[in-house]
Amino acid sequence: MVSFAIIMIYPFYNQFILSLNDGVDAARGGIYLLPRVFTITNYKMLFENTNLTKGFLISVARVLVGTSTSLLATGLLSYVVTVKNFSGRKFLRVLFIFTMYFSGGLIPFYLLVMNLKLNDTFTVLWLPSLVNVYYMLIISSYMQGLPDSIVESARIDGCSEIRIFFQIIAPICKPVFAAIAIYLCANHWNSWFDSLIYNPSGDLDTLQVYLRRILLEVEALEKIQDVASKNEASEFRNVSSITLRAATTMVVTLPIVFVYPFFQKYFVGGITMGSVKG
Template sequence: MRAVYVKNTTAGRIFDFFNIAFMIILAFVMLYPFWNQFILSLNEGKDATRGGLYFWPRAFTWDNYTYMFNKGNLGKGAIISVLRVVVGTVTTLFCSGLLAYITTVKWYSGRRFTRVLFLITLYFSGGLIPTYLLFNQLHLMETFTVYWLPGLFSAYYMLLISSYMYNLPEALSESARIDGAGELRIYVQIIAPMCIPVFAAVAVFSAVSHWNSWFDVMLYNSSGKWDTLQVYLRKILLDVEQMSKLMDEQRQIEGMRKLTSASIRAATTVIVTLPIILSYPFMQKYFMSGITIGAVKE
């Protein structure tokens, strides 16, 4: 006889009640900090210094966002950020996926050495100064290429993708080889389409990394020609903090009476985080299946 779980019991109802209550509390704890930043960004900065803002703005205003969008170059920075995310994610997926495929080809005698060679990069790196000198010698400074070329191959992404590929039937690639297909064609037309879930998971990781990155922009793009949105927002935030220190002048008081560094910081957080939040629901089903695949071995 197969055991049947009867949900409509006292123990089952108690469990469901506490389970739902726990998940609601957990969701609230995770979402409330972002909501608090959102309402802070919609509140007058001077009023926000009084505290007591929890769920709704007390003195509603669009001044924080108006101030930020009136600053020049935000549109240019947004275009460069989006272009970096698209180019960087696509190239990383293709190259890291191809690297993962190479390390799973059983007839390739150097697959273990290749795997170990890239795994070493997870624990050791050349350091900031040698990397800077190398990029300078390769003439990557002040170019858009420096944003995506160094990240073509990722050992961590290779591990995720190769774990998924190990679970694919070997007969698929073997039959393609018998029919005369090359390894690149096998990867592009057979293996890659079957790895969409793990590719989607890696795409989320890579896109978020490129979108949030700002230190390499300041390091390798000192002229500001290829500044991304995050760098422009950081400059605006620093400008506001400097203005807040000059409140002894009447002109500054009149111009900044409704703005503070805290309210601008909250608006910056919302602007930077919102695109990722809006894109995540479309990738969630692939993200969950891709990241958990290979975790359990039969």
């Protein structure tokens, strides 16, 4: 287990020490345990970008709105397909599962976004991922493992289905909701492609889009050797794509790493509970 943990952790640690190393020196290789030529220039180049704060706030807003709305919509759908006296639950389940394997493709979806006037709006960042079928199957599997007597007694007392979901089912399913919330947070935080193609003005570019842009600029500069050699006085002349990519990995990954411990106690139990019957 110790060896397996080292195998899993070391690549992340290696990216961390590379991000604190001089770019020109890092190109020589051989950096394994500690930075050979320590520098914070890579991070300084990232955070001197004035748009980075704006992109960070948009990414945080996307995570909060996208995670909460998707968790609510997916949770409600999961409850609907587990209500045994609802005659259309099997049809709904098959209908949504069908969308996991077949879709219209990128171009029809892009045309749909344009026709709905969702381009260049914050809505396009969270609305298309409102319902996730895979997560619906996980949550519904968890709900199917709950005793039927809990819901039946609530119906006898006159509770509506909405009240049953929010006051009975949701609190009981808190572990699986917390586990799914981790996945949703990571998905929204790491997403950049939809922001790139559905936001042509650039007003709603997320943090990942700005970091990708900075990385591409450095890679383009490396290919222009004459310009790079003439720019001797540049503060960032020793920044390379290798070290900047490592610093970008740290900036993108660490926020999610810090969030994970708060949900760790729900993670394993929330995914596995309800999946095994007997």
